[in-house]
Amino acid sequence: MITHGLSGFAAVVLAGGQATRLGGFDKASIEVGGRTLLALALDAVVDAAEVVVVGATVPTERPVTFVLEEPRHGGPVAGLLTGRDALLRTPPTLAVLAVDMPRFDHASLRRLQEAAVGHDGAVLVDDGGRRQLAFVVETARLDAVRPGLEDQHGMSVRALLDGLDLAEVPAVGREARDIDTWADLRDAGD
Structure with a gap:
């Protein structure tokens, strides 16, 4: 159970998808408002003691x-x-x-961290109640539900975290919107 929400955390940014609906274009390098999606994600986790980006190496600040x-x-x-x-x-x-998720920012993360206190973690949910790939989790609890390597391929995050007590945090504004298509990218600038 998380007993403090605002300190002692590391971050993992998932940037290794195939982006098939974007023709395989590297999502991390896509720009929204003059900044790459990776730069925006790193801004959201700026207070992390350590950050690991799962994806191709690209220049970062x-x-x-x-x-x-x-x-x-x-x-x-x-x-x-x-x-x-x-x-x-x-x-x-x-x-x-x-x-x-270009609209998920530092304030979004702090809301998750605060909501996680007293739980195993917290996850952002969209207007339809669907869990998003934006969450915080107690590392020991994640390690406890970790499947074997042969079971990880294609497993959903929802299935991985299903047995954990995660507070669900409703998205504010457009912070739960992601970019999966070129139309999503066009709409992200609004």
Whole structure:
């Protein structure tokens, strides 16, 4: 159970998807408002003691560790666990964010951290109640539900976290919107 929400965390940014609906274009390098999606994601986790980006290495303004998920293109659970394994230290809590959520920011993360106190973590939910790839979780609890390598490929994050007590935090404004298509990118500038 998380007993404090605002300190002692590391972050994993998931940027290793195939972006098939974007023709395979690297999402981390897409710009919204003159900044890359990766730069926006790194701004959201600016207070993290350590950041691992799961995806291809690209230039950043901040020091981060880049890794590729194992198995390659194994899905978000494989990416999350590869990122967790790349951390130099085991933090009390872990923030996880998909790179394609340009409106999720530092204030969004703080709301998740505050809501996680007294729970195993907290997850952002959209207007329809669907959990998003933006959450915080107690690292020890994540480690306790970790599947074997052979079970990670294609596993959903929802299935991975299903047994955990996660507070659901409703999205404010457009912070739960992600960029999966060119139309999403066009609308992200509004």
